[in-house]
Amino acid sequence: MFFMCYAEIKKAFGTLDSKTSFWLGFVVSVLVLGTVGFIVMLVLFLTGADNASSGFKTDKTAAVDNKQAAGNEYTESAGTVAPVTDRDHSRGPADAQITLIEYSDFECPFCKKFHSTMKEVYDTYPGKIKWVYRHYPLSFHANAGKEAEATECAYELGGHEKFWQYADKIYERTTSNGTGFALADLPKLAAELGLNKSAFETCLNSNKYASYVAKSLQDGQTAGVKGTPGTIIISTKGELLLVKGALPLNMMKDLVDKAL
Numbered sequence: 001m002f003f004m005c006y007a008e009i010k011k012a013f014g015t016l017d018s019k020t021s022f023w024l025g026f027v028v029s030v031l032v033l034g035t036v037g038f039i040v041m042l043v044l045f046l047t048g049a050d051n052a053s054s055g056f057k058t059d060k061t062a063a064v065d066n067k068q069a070a071g072n073e074y075t076e077s078a079g080t081v082a083p084v085t086d087r088d089h090s091r092g093p094a095d096a097q098i099t100l101i102e103y104s105d106f107e108c109p110f111c112k113k114f115h116s117t118m119k120e121v122y123d124t125y126p127g128k129i130k131w132v133y134r135h136y137p138l139s140f141h142a143n144a145g146k147e148a149e150a151t152e153c154a155y156e157l158g159g160h161e162k163f164w165q166y167a168d169k170i171y172e173r174t175t176s177n178g179t180g181f182a183l184a185d186l187p188k189l190a191a192e193l194g195l196n197k198s199a200f201e202t203c204l205n206s207n208k209y210a211s212y213v214a215k216s217l218q219d220g221q222t223a224g225v226k227g228t229p230g231t232i233i234i235s236t237k238g239e240l241l242l243v244k245g246a247l248p249l250n251m252m253k254d255l256v257d258k259a260l
Contacts, residue, residue: 074247075255078232078240079224089133089155089163091122096130098259099234103134103220106148106167107141108228109176114246115168118231121252128260133167135216136228141178146204148213150186153203157195165193235259 084090084099102118104111122131135151137144147170154166169189174180190200203209223232224242231243233255243255 074244074251076224076242076244078242079222081223081232081234081240082219084130084132089151089160089167090130091164092130093127094130097128097236098256099130099132100256101132101134101223101232101234103136103216103223103225103228103230103232105135105137105141105144105228106151106170107144107174107176107178107180108138110246111229112171112174112176114229115171117246117249117252120249121256124253125256125260129256133164134220135213136220136225136230137213137217138228143179143181143183145210145213146183147181147186148216149207149209150190150200150204152209152212153200154190154193154195156203157190157199158193162193162195166190169193233259 081101084101100118100121102114104115118131122129135148137148151163151167151170155163158165166189169192170181186204187197187201191197220230224230225232227244229246233241233243235241236259239259241255241259243252247255
């Protein structure tokens, strides 16, 4: 069919004078080249857009995975780490093979996500991990400091068990980003967990644990923590590794395996 059309076009051009044939041919050539060029550019644009969309990551975990492939930007040697004592809130046996010290903020959205990850890590290695929680409330998260104090009041009234129950519930219910869990609901949560509401309110209103929370944050900074969450892994050899950020489960398991 192409050859038939070409013959017809050639025949039509043969009936025109040379000047008309030249200009007509010139116009047709420009149109053909323009069309081909447009198609080529369109294909390149669509291919590029396809590649860009496949590489674009909105999920924080995916972004971490991409950067990890290019080089480890999420771990470094820790600074001076405050020794773990009986006053620390910990899960796991005292003689666990490795210790994970998490510095965290109750109103940090990445901490909320990472708290679930830490639970999975802890459950994956029964008896091998001691998980220690320490406070690192960021100044721009308005409720984080008081929520940290509230967990200490829960500890005062019910020991480490109530501390963890209280902390788990805040992470479960907060919508994060500063004021995700209302301060007015802190005493209600205490009562819900079986604590004396009046005693809890007295403790919380006294600000008696504000300095303890501030000391925890300062210790975190001395250890090298600059943001939340920041987790220090103490290996079986006593090596101190600072994990920066909310790494996904698979990466945390890799780090724990190496520490073991």
